[in-house]
Amino acid sequence: MIDIKNLNLKQIRDGLQNKSFKAIELTETYLNEIDKAKALNAFITVTPDKAISMAKESDNRISKNESRNLEGIPLSIKDLYCTKNVRTTAGSKILKNFIPTYESTITNNLWSDGCVMLGKLNNDEFAMGSSNETSYFGPSINPWKRKNDDMPLVPGGSSGGSAVAVSGSLSAATTATDTGGSIRQPASFTGTVGMKATYGRCSRWGVVAFASSLDQAGPITKTVVDSAIMLKSMAGYDVKDSTSIDLSVPDYETNINKNIKGKRIGIPGEYKIKGLDADIEKNWEDGISWLKSEGAEIIDISLPHTKYALPAYYIIAPAEASSNLARYDGVRYGERVHRKDLDEMYSDSRSDGFGEEVRRRILMGTYVLSAGYYDAYYLKAQKTRKLISNDFDNAFNTVDAIMTPTTPTTAFNIGKKFDDPVTMYLNDMLTVPVNMAGLPAISIPSGLDKDGLPMGLQLIGKRFGEDDLFSIGSVIEDCRGTFPNPAQWWIEK
């Protein structure tokens, strides 16, 4: 048995290369763990046959010294990435039988580097949610629980399954996507590292669209180095995505430099919001003293329009979503409700195929884009977005990176916030501004709160400043010390 619980991606890569274990043994160990972890509901589809055949190919290449960069590393993929001949649902009923005939650019990059696919991961329907509870396939469950409390907790969202699969050691790493915090918030809730790349760094081609001007991909991993390794494979220019940037991808792993003497770290006062947990505020202060002790310069900064990012987001994201989701018409793909009249067929198919939150956001988006309201809402939100982006530009004149908490609270009970859309939206308060400005940001596990739940610190970088985030993130990781694994309560005996 390979002790996958205590191995990170880098160690797995090294273990495969120095032949401590075979790709097939490794893959079978993961598949076995996945099988025992049904209670976590992290997977929508497991692909054991594909995994085994890919692992055999990897062993074959390793034995012939023809290894590719990530040969034999078992990954799982958020079910928002289209995978050729493997069902891709986006967590929605309307796509429950959708089988793409093409591969997303990012997953194609990963397979070309030799990774092995274990399966497709649970997420909020069309990535719209902060708790994984809007998934048609039921919520994924956080591997972490409060001390002396058996209540199941949400893993965060929308990339809930991606965070659970790493936290519960069901995959060496996973892919995720982030429109308003969907990588960083679940990473923070599950004690994992979540990186959202700069807008344009990773291709969006073949990733089911939610809000195209905000959507960006990234990995969830156990460590910062793992995140650097994954991003290098995922990122890159793609002619098929007109917003992807034609810029070479640095070797993030070798560029990690733990000497952060003289690095200027901005601390924005506006992120000290009402409702920020006392433990999280304390943890933020710990983070500040860690970086100070390593020689970084801490600078108080102001991002004055921070509080307006979330309301502006809840105009822009639904507006783009209402447009993107117009394609689900029951004609070319997706579920259809059969009716004699064409309009009735459209409306009933969409009503039946979309869940409550998705319908609400489509209606909201249609409203803010409709004649008579466009200027008051959509245009106003786009102008606000400019001010938010300017705030960051000004701050980056004086700092190299910004540090904040990732979320105002730690993981909450399943069902807790479901009845009130606005309260649920507040979860993304500290993550949304980054998407509005298209910046890279990473969440790093930084401690446990009084209940024993993971907390995360967010580092925000300059456009294409991922290198800095990996370097400073590694320092936070070192200062924090070893991060524990959750107790494996989910394993069926």
Next chain:
Amino acid sequence: MSIDEKIVKKIATLSRITISENEITKLSSELNSIIKWVEQLNEIDTTDVVPMTSNVNNTLHLRKDVISDGNIVDDILSNAPMTEDGFFLVPKVIE
């Protein structure tokens, strides 16, 4: 501004989403609470601000105008709920 039941019905029609009569009241109140919350944006003066439409400042890449695929009818139709003779099938539109 507030979203009354008449507006809910109108945007549901525009969105091609069927909603039942008993959902309308609930949706109207939920959408109103979201709208009321986003209206805090009116606190900001945006008179001379240029709206931000993209995060990307690069000019779009041009490519040669050539056919890069084709003969994939089966692929295109493979997920369609109803097809016939290489076409998507929809309910009768013209009487």
